[in-house]
Amino acid sequence: MRKIVILTGAGISAESGLGTFRDAGGLWARHRIEDVATPEGFARDPALVHRFYNARRAQAVEARPNPAHAALARLQAAHDGEVVIITQNVDGLHETAGAQNVIHMHGMLSGALCAACDARWQAPLAMGPGDACPVCAARAARPDVVWFGEIPYRMVEIGQHLDEADVFVAIGTSGQVWPAAGFAQQAARGGAWRVEMNLEPSDITGDFSETRLGRASEVVPVWVAEVLGA
Numbered sequence: 001m002r003k004i005v006i007l008t009g010a011g012i013s014a015e016s017g018l019g020t021f022r023d024a025g026g027l028w029a030r031h032r033i034e035d036v037a038t039p040e041g042f043a044r045d046p047a048l049v050h051r052f053y054n055a056r057r058a059q060a061v062e063a064r065p066n067p068a069h070a071a072l073a074r075l076q077a078a079h080d081g082e083v084v085i086i087t088q089n090v091d092g093l094h095e096t097a098g099a100q101n102v103i104h105m106h107g108m109l110s111g112a113l114c115a116a117c118d119a120r121w122q123a124p125l126a127m128g129p130g131d132a133c134p135v136c137a138a139r140a141a142r143p144d145v146v147w148f149g150e151i152p153y154r155m156v157e158i159g160q161h162l163d164e165a166d167v168f169v170a171i172g173t174s175g176q177v178w179p180a181a182g183f184a185q186q187a188a189r190g191g192a193w194r195v196e197m198n199l200e201p202s203d204i205t206g207d208f209s210e211t212r213l214g215r216a217s218e219v220v221p222v223w224v225a226e227v228l229g230a
Helices: 010-016 039-044 046-062 067-078 155-164 180-189 216-228
Strands: 003-008 082-087 107-114 120-122 141-145 167-171 193-198 210-213
Touching: 003 010, 003 067, 003 155, 003 180, 010 067, 010 216, 039 046, 046 107, 046 141, 067 082, 067 216, 082 155, 155 180, 167 180, 167 216, 180 193, 193 216, 210 216
Parallel strands: 003 082, 003 167, 167 193, 193 210
Antiparallel strands: 107 120, 107 141
């Protein structure tokens, strides 16, 4: 088990108070995905999109890592092989827990992006349509997050890690969002053992060698302890 590649989704952060877009009553439940998480939605109403992500950013700042985040950071520090963490989450909780070199395939709430020149900078807590790019001065600032219809970041690098994985683990993912939904199949082609950890079987549970059901804060630390023999 030399190289472990881990994909995390919204389910790992749910116990830190950050809901998924399928949760009832949360931020996502009050908005259509097409209005707040697509380039077209941003073009139609940038003020709405900024208000939505300002609220998400404020939530993320207050959130704290849970035992699942801590366990993965421990695994990365203690495993005698390589541990690569890829996340669909934009909250930064893996780093807060101590993880290193996390691949944020969907960007981060803490980042800002210029839609005009692609410059990136640290996002303030609140952004608005009038915010100017510090590089080109265009009033085209947007959150540096990947929206539906856009290509996730670092896909070539992610593909290389999946091809090299001895073990691939998916934690808190629904198996409904591509291209991440195809990661288990890609890892399987390279001979990796595939482990799914989720509250319930995902839409792609058949792509995994093993499924462990339960809260991430419970099942992830148990699995990490098994891997580390402690």
